Amino acid sequence: MDRSERVCVIGAGYVGNGVAGALTRAGVDYDQLEATDRIGGNWSHGVYDSTHLISSKTSTQYVEFPMPDDYPTFPSRQQMLAYLQSYVDEFGLEQRIEFNTEVVDVRPVDANGMAGWHVRLASGEVRRYRAVVVANGHYWERNMPHYPGTFTGEQIHSKDYRRPTDFAADGRVLVVGAGNSASDIAVEASATFGTADISMRRGYWFIPKTMFGVPVSELDRVWWPMPLQRAAFKMMLRLSYGDYESYGLARPDHKLFTRDVTVNTSLMYALQHGRVVPRPEIERFDGPTVHFTDGTSSDYNTVVWATGFRTRFPMLDESMFVWEDGDPLLIEHVLAPRFANIYLMGLVAPRSGAGRIISHGAAFLAEAIDAQPRFSEPLADVVGRWIPARSSMLAGSAEILCRIRLLRQGLRALSAAAAMRPTLSPVRTPAPKEQIPS
Template sequence: MATGASGRFCIIGAGYAGNGLARAFAQAGIGYDHFEATGHVGGNWAHGVYDSTHLISSKDSTQYVEHPMPADYPTFPSWAQMLAYLNDYVDCFGLRENIEFDTEVVRAEPVDRTGMAGWLVTLSGGEVREYAGVVVANGHYWERNIPAHPGTFAGKQLHSKDYRRPADFGEGGRVLVVGGGNSASDLAVEAAATFGRADISMRRGYWFIPKTIFGIPSSEWDRARVPLPVQRAAFRVLLWLSHGDYRRYGLEKPDHKLFAKDVTVNSTLMYHLRHGKIRPRKQIDRFDGRTVHFVEGSSGEYDTIVWATGFRTRFPFLDESMFVWEHGQPLLLEHSLVPGYANIYVFGLVAPRSGAGKMISLGADVLAEIAPAQRMFPVPLSALVARRVPARSSILAGNAELLARLRLLRRVVRGHARRARLLGGGLAGWSARRAAAPVPSALREIEEKVA
């Protein structure tokens, strides 16, 4: 049986983003239930990082606006400091008592076809609760992505999420790290420091940005509202002065524009490459026992492969066919609204070029304002917003761009709310006309699925 919770919302996940949202809902007086599948606050910071992890963004750009990090924290805090900070945040705002730990949401489904009538949420214990809406903040660093290659590798294999300390590399000392992102760079350096040498395999060229430029954290350079082409040009000059031609390090030249894909923020990989401690390898072609063959014809013998190959975005508790997927990511309006549906919001599915603190703080406040506004409209709010802003699948964005788009979302919703108050009884007809306006081509597939 479903237990009613009229007007209450369900928040899924007590990590960096989910707790920021809970704070905003609590301060706005919005009733909510908060579920966390594990027994800990902090999400990936509690169970998915290695012992030597430090932030790649500065503490100033990572901290919540409403709760600064301790003054004695270094510029790039450790994972333990970050986890302590997240726990302090929860306690400071009195959020812990409302978190139901060790309680997984196994199913969330709309009461009607679009969610206008609310959502039914099934918990791991079998209980079903009814909510006005659902906010998905389950994070995107938990379903491991491990690519498949022909043949069988006879040595040890582990994903970066399962690595904690050098002992996890296993015996033998011949380590191949696969990937070109932040974790791959860190673990290749750690393996080289442990065994004297390590190899790193990359399938393409990446942009590598040092953690500081002129002594200023790289994440701090993204704060000003500077057009992306100007940022790109300036950073390319700075990177050329810092690193020169990547091919001097044995790396491929990036095959994409700077910031078009995730960048790697690391100051030690290049050092180890030039000192011969890390050897770059091409993409893997196939396995043969402990021999790994690479696409250009070379090969190497290894005892351990570490897959630092990222994660897949998943919402296992939802019918994932409700989304239109592009390049492994769902189409969303301003990274939060699900086109064609009401009262469901995705929060935190963003990879900003700098720390996400300000984005989470402002985004949570915006969502706490627009989520209750849905009850003013007889059609999904997403259908109204879609006439002003396009749906996108990319999770990459600059911090200034993200903040500007959040403010735009707030203005759009406030504009619709003002019209609703002025029209009064004519609201239903006005909303219906707005929802029936020409549909952007990117949304047609989504709305056809809902219809």
């Protein structure tokens, strides 16, 4: 089916709906395809019942649609889902969403996507679109470590955990990992059974959800040099938590902000009260017994693997990317070098809520989609002459927002210059400007 005047948006979660909202406001025609029967993405089918935001509502909400005043500082999963539904309702997006429509293959019409993309659905239908936005999220392919031996108890990945009834009834729980999910699940297991263990293979940085009464996500609004950020945060962490070793935790083995940090307050409380017991990395399994690298061992009947995810794009030919440390090299987390009209949204792990990044980033995306026909080469390669591709998802929100603002200004200047000289494609009439402030 030829839909070559439309854009295909894959996914109807937090990011996908933000993109759909921006395209709607910019007057860009699109289809939105969702593999499941509802909106919400990971918030609908990938988090446990007791999940709350780790970023504040003001840093998580879309710029163009604030969360309700009566929402708490850190809304619950149910409140987040209600908010995402109200966003879809407010901007009339649901009528454009095709539910239960799985995309299984996305390939360029020509060598580099300048002529558009073919999208094949699980039903066998093949459509042609002018551009594709991949917003299916990166929290879905489970990372499952392997250790020698066999564990005879229950095993579950954090993505599949919903509530304490998912633990084996005897209640001897080992959570493996040190991220936000690992911390929450370990605390929930300890509250259910009185105690739980958590295995960490190295030292990690733990940051409280608030400092001096202010959500830490609100501290990332103004850009300042990384050495100063590290020095300031380390001083505040020392005042808030003291020495990690006093909690039984290893010292972090990497610089602050070079890897994901864990934003959690309840774990430190549980560690101090002996409800959660830290363990080192697993060495091997022996039936119900888990042996650790420090020579200790203990029996468990449930192991929860809170060990993260692998970045994958099952509908794309992944050889189109250059991979580094398990992630693709992208320009500003969105543009794929050497390819046109393909955009990957959501591959960023900001140190605060993603609301402003999604709103302003989606507005830039709407402009980029409209501008691509003015160029005789992929826009990614045009931008790539000034901005190098990189693989890391980590970034400060203030830093990203500053770059998005500069990108939009640069894109407008480049588009104006390109429109004044012949191109391989006709110039499109600019779409109405979006309502997001520059």
